[in-house]
Each structure stands twice: as C-alpha cells, then as structure tokens.
Amino acid sequence: MSDKILGFIGAGNMAGAIINGIVGTKTFPAQQVFVYDINREKREALRQKAGVRTVDSIEQLIEKCDIVFLAVKPQNFAEVLASIKPVVNQKILFVSIAAGISTHYINSALGCRCPVIRTMPNTPLLIGKGATALSRTENVTDEDFQLVLSLFGACGTVTVLDESRMNAVISVNSSSPAYIYLFAKAMLDSAVKQGIAADTALQLICQTLEGSAGMLRQPELTPEMLIKMVSSPGGTTLKALDVFYEHHFEQIVDEAMRACTKRAEELGK
Structure with a gap:
C-alpha cells in the first residue's frame, strides 16, 4: 500500500466517483485522502460517505498532500492555480481531470515545473465503468504514474496517450x-x-x-x-x-x- 497522501481540490461528481471507487475497492486507504471544496456541504458529504478527511482551506490541502487532483471545471482553473501558486513546490504531483487544460498551462500558471498527469475520464466513471485516457510530463516518476493509473483503473479502464492526442480523445471517450x-x-x-x-x-x-x-x-x-x-x-x-x-x-x-x-x-x- 502506498504511503502517499492524496488531495482533491473539488468535491463534485467526478471527484466523488474517483474517491468512492478507490476507497470502495480498497485500492487506496480513506485516511490518506484529503478533500477541499469551497462548498463545505460537498466536502462533508464525501467525508461521511467515504471516510476521507477534509481541510478548511486550499493551502492546507497543498501542504499536506503529495498528489493533488485538480477536480474543478476548466473555467475555474485560473483562480485555483493562482490561489495555490504561493505554496506549491516541485515535489507535488498534480493530476488534472479537466478538458482542454494542458500541462504547459498548469506549469506556467503555477510558475513551477511540477510533475503533471493530464487525464480525460468520462461520466460512466460514476458507476465504475469509466474509460480514462492519461498522459504525463517527463518528470512524473514511473511509481507515481502507476499509482495514478491504478486509481483510475479502480473506476474502469485506462489508456495512456501522448499529450498531443488529449484534445482529440475527448471525442472518443469523454463526449x-x-x-x-x-x-x-x-x-x-x-x-x-x-x-x-x-x-x-x-x-x-x-x-x-x-x-x-x-x-x-x-x-x-x-x-x-x-x-x-x-x-x-x-x-x-x-x-x-x-x-x-x-x-x-x-x-x-x-x-x-x-x-x-x-x-x-x-x-x-
């Protein structure tokens, strides 16, 4: 079992599906998962259902976690990345589940060459039948990449692609x-x-x-x-x-x- 600490920024349907999938299948322990959402009710609902832990600020989550899932809508990315920029470091692995958000954009907005995994899941993830495509930056370790693959694998199937195909794959599995x-x-x-x-x-x-x-x-x-x-x-x-x-x-x-x-x-x- 990994000793990594996972964090989720956003507690919407997709974040909930991933968390419930990995905890329900015992792929990852609930006590090593932290959640932050601006909506306190959403993060509390996940805490009660999945047994994960919550924090009261986005900064607290960044400070506690090794791998951070950016589970917010694309239109909220600029605001979220700006808020975490002061506390990030190159040891944190970011996992994006948003359409159209490139790893270059995430690194540029954070002002940090952080390792990033870009993913494109689909809504059947909600019932454990998802089909997720993933790509990664060169500085993502094989160990971390395999861990993230296993997390999405707990919610369906996974496919690794070059990032140059991540926009096109939206038409294949996501939309x-x-x-x-x-x-x-x-x-x-x-x-x-x-x-x-x-x-x-x-x-x-x-x-x-x-x-x-x-x-x-x-x-x-x-x-x-x-x-x-x-x-x-x-x-x-x-x-x-x-x-x-x-x-x-x-x-x-x-x-x-x-x-x-x-x-x-x-x-x-």
Missing part, C-alpha cells in the same frame, strides 16, 4: 457517451411510436448495447465483420443500414467528432 445516449433515445422514441412500451424498449436497448460492446471486444472480430454477421442478404438489417448509408451516417459521426476536437482546441489552455 461520446452523449452520442450513444442520443442514438439510444432515437431508438427508444421509434420503439414507442411502433407500440412497444418505453420501459421494455429501454431494457432491450441497454442489453443490446452492452452485448454489442462485448462482441466488439472479441479480438478476432472487426466492426465490419460484426455488421456482416447481423446483415442477412435481403433481410431487415440491410434495409435499416441502407437508410443510414443514404444519410451518410459515418460521415456525420466523423464530422461530429472533429467538431468536438476543434472546440476542445478552442477552449484549450
């Missing part, structure tokens, strides 16, 4: 749940129009999505092969696919993902 929910909503709406009860349709859709994901994980099967497995000549599936192809479904997905990446770059720091 993409919304695409899937939109597709599921469209299926659900159509099912109801065709006389199927909404709760019945939703159960079938969810199980189909889970089963399809399982099929995609089979190493010997490609997406193209799986499409052919479902598509009998002259059958119902091909009729549905014809409509998707007619409306350039694949092109729409590509354009949507590129728009997502472009916006990440526009918002990036």
Whole structure:
C-alpha cells in the first residue's frame, strides 16, 4: 500500500466517483485522502460517505498532500492555480481531470515545473465503468504514474496517450457517451411510436448495447465483420443500414467528432 497522501481540490461528481471507487475497492486507504471544496456541504458529504478527511482551506490541502487532483471545471482553473501558486513546490504531483487544460498551462500558471498527469475520464466513471485516457510530463516518476493509473483503473479502464492526442480523445471517450445516449433515445422514441412500451424498449436497448460492446471486444472480430454477421442478404438489417448509408451516417459521426476536437482546441489552455 502506498504511503502517499492524496488531495482533491473539488468535491463534485467526478471527484466523488474517483474517491468512492478507490476507497470502495480498497485500492487506496480513506485516511490518506484529503478533500477541499469551497462548498463545505460537498466536502462533508464525501467525508461521511467515504471516510476521507477534509481541510478548511486550499493551502492546507497543498501542504499536506503529495498528489493533488485538480477536480474543478476548466473555467475555474485560473483562480485555483493562482490561489495555490504561493505554496506549491516541485515535489507535488498534480493530476488534472479537466478538458482542454494542458500541462504547459498548469506549469506556467503555477510558475513551477511540477510533475503533471493530464487525464480525460468520462461520466460512466460514476458507476465504475469509466474509460480514462492519461498522459504525463517527463518528470512524473514511473511509481507515481502507476499509482495514478491504478486509481483510475479502480473506476474502469485506462489508456495512456501522448499529450498531443488529449484534445482529440475527448471525442472518443469523454463526449461520446452523449452520442450513444442520443442514438439510444432515437431508438427508444421509434420503439414507442411502433407500440412497444418505453420501459421494455429501454431494457432491450441497454442489453443490446452492452452485448454489442462485448462482441466488439472479441479480438478476432472487426466492426465490419460484426455488421456482416447481423446483415442477412435481403433481410431487415440491410434495409435499416441502407437508410443510414443514404444519410451518410459515418460521415456525420466523423464530422461530429472533429467538431468536438476543434472546440476542445478552442477552449484549450
């Protein structure tokens, strides 16, 4: 078990999911986790649920912790980094979970060449099914990086990328749940129009999505092969696919993902 002390600036949904994941799976002990949030009720709620410790100021958290998670919204980063700048040192490892915030920006704002791990998780992290992409600066030790990987691994799967791909990956794992929910909503709406009860349709859709994901994980099967497995000549599936192809479904997905990446770059720091 690591003797590192973890700190979380921010006690929102993502911070709560990570903390509950690592404590609930005994990946990391609750007594070695400190939380600060400007909202006292939020940090107290985490203390009561997960058994972590809280502090009354952001400065206290920095002074106590070896690894600090920056679990605040991108628009609050400048204010948070400015408030901790006077008390940081190069021994502290920062872990960012915000979209578009570069490691260069964090170092520049802190005026310190601190080791930084940049992560891009997604909301299924809240139920232990997250998909998190990570990159790191060169001065992050292998030991610390493996520890952070294990923390996110307690809440789902992890993938290591070069930081140059961290804006693009937002369209792949972070924003993409919304695409899937939109597709599921469209299926659900159509099912109801065709006389199927909404709760019945939703159960079938969810199980189909889970089963399809399982099929995609089979190493010997490609997406193209799986499409052919479902598509009998002259059958119902091909009729549905014809409509998707007619409306350039694949092109729409590509354009949507590129728009997502472009916006990440526009918002990036």
